[in-house]
Amino acid sequence: MPELPEVELVARSLDQLVSKRKIIVAELLRERLAPANPPAEFAARLKDATITRVHRRGKHILFELDNAETLIAHLRMSGRFMLLPVERELPKYSHAVFYFEDEMRLVFQDQRHFGFMRVVETANLSETKELKKLAPEPFSDDFNARYFRDVLKTSKKNIKEFLLDQTKVLGLGNIYASEALFLAKVNPQIAANEISTRKANVLFAKIRDVLAESIAHGSTLNVNPENIDGSYYGGGYENHWRVYDREKEPCGNCAGAIKRIVQGGRSTYFCPRCQPK
C-alpha cells in the first residue's frame, strides 16, 4: 500500500530491528514472490548471511548482506514485514520467512500477492531492471527544478498519471500525487508538457513538501515490530489528507466541494475551484 514515505519508515524500522542479525534459515514459501530465484537458490544465497543494513531506493526495500548479495523487496499494495517469535503461528499469506539466531523470525506477509523479492549481487544492484530506470531520489540534488521542468516536457500524459511514473518522478503514489497537485493548485487533467514554468517550479517544491511532511510525521511514530507496515493510516493520519478520499467534502481553501475523477483507472481527488484548468 505504501508510497515512498511509508517505505522509508519501513526501511528505517527494519534497519533498527534486523541489521547485524544473521539469517540462519531463509524460506521462500510462495515461489512466485521471487520468480527469479527458485526456493532452493533463494534459501542458499541468504543462509548464514548477516544483514549489514536496510535502506531503500524508491519504493524498493534493500537488505544489504555481508556475503555480497542484496535482497530487494517491494511491498506493492499490501506487503508488510513482521518480526515475530518463532513460536508464534505464521499469519495467513506469509510468503517468505527469515530465521535469526535468537528464536525470532522476520515474516513477509502479503494478502494481495502483488509484492516481490529478488536476490541480486550487490555489485550489480544499480543495474538491475528493478532499479536502473528509476528517476532520481526526490531529496537528491539530481531531482531539482530544472530536471523536473525538463522531464515534464517529455510527456503529453495528464499530470496526475505522469506523477505516478517512477521513471520520471520517484516516490509519489496515488495519495500524494493528488495531494501535491492540490498544494500546487495544478489541475490533474492538464498535460504534463502544458504546465507553465512557474507552475512546474511550484509543483516541484510541493512534491518534496508532501513527501517530507509525511516522512517527518512517520518518524514520530512508534513502529510495532510485529507489524512493520509503515501505515500511518488508521492512526489518524488520514486527517492530514487535504483532498484524497474526501469526495464531496469542503475544500480547506475555498470550501467548494472536492471532486473525484478516474484517471488511468485510479481515483484522483481535487478541488475544481482551486485547481482550475
Add this chain to the structure above:
DNA sequence: ACCCTCACCTGCACGC
C-alpha cells in the same frame, strides 16, 4: 518508443 488495457490477488463496503 509510445500509449492503452489487462493482469496479478484478496477482502471489504455498498446496494439490491
Add this chain to the structure above:
DNA sequence: TGCGTGCAGGTGAGGG
C-alpha cells in the same frame, strides 16, 4: 442473508 459490483496506498507484460 446473500450476491453482485466496485474499490483498495503498485507496477509489469503484452498488444496496437
